[in-house]
Amino acid sequence: MFRVAMTVLPYLIWMVLLAYGSETAQLVWIGICGLVLITAFMVTRRMRRAQDHEAPPSDEGSAL
Known part of the structure; x- marks a missing residue:
């Protein structure tokens, strides 16, 4: 439920700003959403990289 909210x-805030807000408020909201998306992307990428480095080495070559 939290993820859906x-x-x-x-989007709901964006619709309210489109209907009642000023152009400046709309641009500020676009900037905030953009920064949040970029930050989330960077954090996710770093977390995946950290998991890749912590993964144990594969045993593909040791079966000889």
């Missing part, structure tokens, strides 16, 4: 909430 976090997915839908930015």
